[in-house]
Amino acid sequence: MRARTPDYAGFIGRNGVRTAYEVHGEGEPTILLVPPSPITHSRCWKGQVHHLARHFRVVTMDGRGNGLSDRPRGDGAYLPTEIADDVIAVLEAVSATKAVLVAHCHANYWTFMAAAARPDLISGVVAIAPGIPGLGDPNPNWIEVARHWDEDPDSPEGWLMCNPAYWRKGGYENWIRFWFDTLGVEPHSTKPVEDMVGWALETDPESMIQGDEEEAPGASTEKSEELCRSLRCRVLVLHGSEDRCQMPSRGRRVSELTNGRFVLMKGVGHLAPGREPVLVNRHITSFVNSLRGTPMQTRTWTRGSSRPRKALYVSSPIGLGHARRDVAIASELSQLNPDLQIEWLAQSPVTEVLEANNQTIHPASQWLASESEHWASEATGHELNAFQALRRMDEILVANFMIFQEVVEDGAYDLVIADEAWDIDHFWHENPELKRGSHVWMTDFVGFLPMPDGGEREAYLTTDYNAEMIEHIARFPRIRDRSIFVGNPDDVIPASFGPGLPDIRQWTTEHFAFSGYVTGFTPPQEDDIAGIREELGYGDDERVCLVTVGGSGVGKALLEKVIQAFPYAVKEVPDLRMVVVAGPRIAPDSLPVPEGVEVVGYVDGLHRHLSVCDLAVVQGGLTTTMELVASRRPFVYFPLKNHFEQSQHVRYRLERHRAGHRMEFEGSDPEDIASAMIAELTQEIDYLPVETDGAERAARLISDLI
Amino acid sequence: MRPRSPDREDFIVRDGIKIAFSVYENDRPTILLMPTWSIIHSRHWKAQVPYLARHFRVVTFDGRGNGRSDRPGYSGYYTDHEFVADALGVLDATETREAVLAGVSLGAHWALLLAGLFPTRAAGVVCIGPTTALANLPHPNRTGVSFEEPLAQNDGWAMYNSYFWRQRYPDFAEFFFSQVFSETHSTRQREDAVGWAMETDPETLITIERADRFDAEVATAARQGIRCPILVIHGTDDHITPHQAGVTLAQAVGGELLSIEGSGHLPQARDPVRVNLAIKEFIDRMVVPA
Numbered sequence A: 001m002r003a004r005t006p007d008y009a010g011f012i013g014r015n016g017v018r019t020a021y022e023v024h025g026e027g028e029p030t031i032l033l034v035p036p037s038p039i040t041h042s043r044c045w046k047g048q049v050h051h052l053a054r055h056f057r058v059v060t061m062d063g064r065g066n067g068l069s070d071r072p073r074g075d076g077a078y079l080p081t082e083i084a085d086d087v088i089a090v091l092e093a094v095s096a097t098k099a100v101l102v103a104h105c106h107a108n109y110w111t112f113m114a115a116a117a118r119p120d121l122i123s124g125v126v127a128i129a130p131g132i133p134g135l136g137d138p139n140p141n142w143i144e145v146a147r148h149w150d151e152d153p154d155s156p157e158g159w160l161m162c163n164p165a166y167w168r169k170g171g172y173e174n175w176i177r178f179w180f181d182t183l184g185v186e187p188h189s190t191k192p193v194e195d196m197v198g199w200a201l202e203t204d205p206e207s208m209i210q211g212d213e214e215e216a217p218g219a220s221t222e223k224s225e226e227l228c229r230s231l232r233c234r235v236l237v238l239h240g241s242e243d244r245c246q247m248p249s250r251g252r253r254v255s256e257l258t259n260g261r262f263v264l265m266k267g268v269g270h271l272a273p274g275r276e277p278v279l280v281n282r283h284i285t286s287f288v289n290s291l292r293g294t295p296m297q298t299r300t301w302t303r304g305s306s307r308p309r310k311a312l313y314v315s316s317p318i319g320l321g322h323a324r325r326d327v328a329i330a331s332e333l334s335q336l337n338p339d340l341q342i343e344w345l346a347q348s349p350v351t352e353v354l355e356a357n358n359q360t361i362h363p364a365s366q367w368l369a370s371e372s373e374h375w376a377s378e379a380t381g382h383e384l385n386a387f388q389a390l391r392r393m394d395e396i397l398v399a400n401f402m403i404f405q406e407v408v409e410d411g412a413y414d415l416v417i418a419d420e421a422w423d424i425d426h427f428w429h430e431n432p433e434l435k436r437g438s439h440v441w442m443t444d445f446v447g448f449l450p451m452p453d454g455g456e457r458e459a460y461l462t463t464d465y466n467a468e469m470i471e472h473i474a475r476f477p478r479i480r481d482r483s484i485f486v487g488n489p490d491d492v493i494p495a496s497f498g499p500g501l502p503d504i505r506q507w508t509t510e511h512f513a514f515s516g517y518v519t520g521f522t523p524p525q526e527d528d529i530a531g532i533r534e535e536l537g538y539g540d541d542e543r544v545c546l547v548t549v550g551g552s553g554v555g556k557a558l559l560e561k562v563i564q565a566f567p568y569a570v571k572e573v574p575d576l577r578m579v580v581v582a583g584p585r586i587a588p589d590s591l592p593v594p595e596g597v598e599v600v601g602y603v604d605g606l607h608r609h610l611s612v613c614d615l616a617v618v619q620g621g622l623t624t625t626m627e628l629v630a631s632r633r634p635f636v637y638f639p640l641k642n643h644f645e646q647s648q649h650v651r652y653r654l655e656r657h658r659a660g661h662r663m664e665f666e667g668s669d670p671e672d673i674a675s676a677m678i679a680e681l682t683q684e685i686d687y688l689p690v691e692t693d694g695a696e697r698a699a700r701l702i703s704d705l706i
Numbered sequence B: 001m002r003p004r005s006p007d008r009e010d011f012i013v014r015d016g017i018k019i020a021f022s023v024y025e026n027d028r029p030t031i032l033l034m035p036t037w038s039i040i041h042s043r044h045w046k047a048q049v050p051y052l053a054r055h056f057r058v059v060t061f062d063g064r065g066n067g068r069s070d071r072p073g074y075s076g077y078y079t080d081h082e083f084v085a086d087a088l089g090v091l092d093a094t095e096t097r098e099a100v101l102a103g104v105s106l107g108a109h110w111a112l113l114l115a116g117l118f119p120t121r122a123a124g125v126v127c128i129g130p131t132t133a134l135a136n137l138p139h140p141n142r143t144g145v146s147f148e149e150p151l152a153q154n155d156g157w158a159m160y161n162s163y164f165w166r167q168r169y170p171d172f173a174e175f176f177f178s179q180v181f182s183e184t185h186s187t188r189q190r191e192d193a194v195g196w197a198m199e200t201d202p203e204t205l206i207t208i209e210r211a212d213r214f215d216a217e218v219a220t221a222a223r224q225g226i227r228c229p230i231l232v233i234h235g236t237d238d239h240i241t242p243h244q245a246g247v248t249l250a251q252a253v254g255g256e257l258l259s260i261e262g263s264g265h266l267p268q269a270r271d272p273v274r275v276n277l278a279i280k281e282f283i284d285r286m287v288v289p290a
Helices: A049-053 A080-093 A107-117 A140-147 A164-183 A190-200 A205-213 A221-229 A248-257 A277-291 A321-336 A350-356 A363-367 A371-378 A386-391 A394-411 A422-430 A452-475 A504-511 A526-536 A556-572 A606-612 A622-630 A644-656 A670-681 A694-703 B049-055 B080-093 B106-117 B162-180 B187-197 B202-209 B216-225 B243-253 B272-286
Strands: A008-014 A017-024 A030-034 A057-061 A099-104 A122-128 A234-240 A261-265 A298-302 A310-315 A341-345 A415-419 A438-443 A482-485 A543-548 A576-581 A597-600 A615-619 A635-638 B008-014 B017-024 B030-033 B057-061 B099-104 B122-128 B230-235 B256-261
Touching: A008 A080, A017 A049, A017 A080, A030 A049, A030 A080, A030 A107, A049 A057, A049 A277, A049 A394, A057 A080, A080 A107, A099 A107, A099 A277, A107 A122, A107 A221, A122 A277, A164 A190, A164 A205, A221 A248, A234 A248, A234 A277, A248 A261, A261 A277, A277 A394, A277 B272, A310 A321, A310 A394, A321 A341, A321 A350, A321 A415, A321 A622, A321 A694, A341 A350, A341 A363, A341 A394, A363 A394, A371 A386, A371 A394, A386 A452, A386 A644, A394 A422, A415 A422, A422 A438, A422 A452, A438 A694, A482 A694, A526 A606, A543 A556, A543 A606, A556 A576, A556 A670, A576 A606, A606 A622, A615 A622, A615 A670, A622 A635, A622 A644, A635 A670, B008 B080, B017 B049, B017 B080, B030 B049, B030 B080, B049 B057, B049 B272, B057 B080, B080 B106, B099 B106, B099 B272, B106 B122, B106 B216, B122 B272, B162 B187, B162 B202, B230 B243, B230 B272, B243 B256, B256 B272
Parallel strands: A030 A057, A030 A099, A099 A122, A122 A234, A234 A261, A298 B256, A310 A341, A310 A415, A415 A438, A438 A482, A543 A576, A543 A615, A576 A597, A615 A635, B030 B057, B030 B099, B099 B122, B122 B230, B230 B256
Antiparallel strands: A008 A017, A017 A057, B008 B017, B017 B057
């Protein structure tokens, strides 16, 4: 899912060629993000749009030859002057009166031409790895490409795959994959490289060939110098020191000629907007702010000794599970530290739990891009590839990190508590100078694990992600002041992070403190169960089976299948009563119901129902299953297919507790499910006990830091 | 030892009165650090000079009545007009066409007069704990105390009295700076300020107290003449000029306001890091980088 959808979109047409644009947000100036087309399109700015649109009006465009724009074939359709005129036409179409242009690579040639032509309209240019021809050192690889451009090689390799005849013979994709692999010099760049390859494959060789041949006809060093010197606006140049496409000396020369500011990003390659989104976003924002002049503003800075102690609690909204445990930990923390102010940066469905518990929600929470909707969008039927879904959440994670960072820079927090807030942990390690306050990282699993369906590629990727995390922590131990594993050392799966990497349990034991499990509630005592059942309307002459898939929209397929099992089960267990909890996101009346089955929507305090039921049928999420373990209830669970956490981490923990009957959704027909239900009903419970002091232990571990 | 020595120290002479100034050279824009009430002198910027001088050209001068400047014995030499004229004289003598001005307390008043009456000379003004006729709100602690009449009791603000100064000036200075630095653990800042106060004398301060100040018409003309950005920095625990004066001033001149929660009257001395960063950021946003 995208972090932000446009407020409106449209096309401009010039000489019969349509160029698509999108508009996000409002305010002056207008920031136009210009992609280097046709090799890519506006999505290459996915790490920028959400952040910039919170501060300015952002316009993106697809250059000719890719995205939603036309792929013209007429002579001269890809000339720089044409696209520069498209840029100006887009600004006029959105009625911009003051604009800043941001461009990458050769798109800077167009923005410079536009800025030279319209100094009245364009007040600044951000040039990322600017491809202004003839300036700085030439790239010897491009010289070689040009030398062989008109040849027809049989099986070219490396840079020589950049060849029209080869592309027309089907070699275009080989070239694209090679080239972006070459540009993604930073370790752990798989996602930005995949993104760039995908967008490059949305154009076609003919557009690429014409785009290359018309990229800079008649260009010379003198003309480029004249163009740069003619700019009347302010210029910021960002250039990676490891750029394999545009030499850094070119960016430096551009800054000299334009009297601009040059920022060398050391260790960074050509794909900075995707690979270093936080850095690029912050540079663009401060540049544009410097152009806006001084708005009247009022700020307060509080002397250290006058400050109340403050914590910012960030609770993952992926699944509903974290909210209750985090509220329980926060409550223990407040008891230990009565003067501690706790604020929450959180989104639905966590915010509903927080509001019900009178917690303080930071107003910036309203800007967060929805993570739970992203997860719902990633699920089909009973399948959700959690690892790939997390990877594809990269755009939302950047967007939400930028909000978080503004909140901590403004809020003078002593402490940040991040319960599986992946964005904070990742981007603070990537941008360690941005850390504010102490940081407590909490999680209930460690290590991405590949699923068999993902094949070698997924195994490679999970290893890469684990390696990056391990390297982060080895290089910057100061970023996580404390890591808390919500569970016990024996709950950690004894598996490997991947080839050449440590054992997960050993590494976790060395790097984490253990709070024990945190259910967020006290399971009922044996003597209380009858009373609670009566209160909830469950008789002692019936056996109540609760069926639930939690608060997400994922799981309708499971509910339907379990409902179909009821007629088989009730034959053997005549006093069986099945209550299906559809949850807030599945309409109860959308489920076909046989006689004897009740379907309800949202159930307040579902964990209390679960704690006194006779049987539960659930998904494989940790929170619900561990509630059942803590309450010592029999249950059948169905891990989501290809969900590594449910299928491996949670499964391991449940098996250790000798709890639950695991089934695969696929291949289990209703009769199988009925048999499993009946078997569970008669099962003797000998679960390992679940501690009840986890929240307090977690709070004590956190308290050490304040 | 001082962390940064001036590159040039010199005097201007106006009407035979010598005004001492210092220049810390840099090829960046100039910031002129104004004097304040002459109970102290230019060393009250000691926590700013080394830092600002790494980023800007810094000019300071001692206000007439303290430091290395003369101490004329006639109130007509201490009017607002004279202090502003001294500042202009120092700008001229240092060949500074335009400068950012920064002033603490009364120094902010003179900086605002200069910026409003001579707008081409001021690129911006930083007002710290401003005590100015552009937003004149005396602290309630200080009202109703006679300066000229002998008082039976000289407790607290009743020490702000010419008779008391002649008899027990050091006690007044101790009291005054205990009010200025209302923050806990301010012993060093109080000692500094009392020490600078001992470099002048009660007669000079009494002469200064009797000078014309805070002309309403001049203040109005200045407020209307201001063209440059203004930053107001004001502590919320200011016992000399209430925080509300800074709020009112920022509104009156369309300036920015940085409130410092828990800070007293001279945050540039007591919270130097925050003030230094705020000044630098203010100038950086205003000045086109080279």
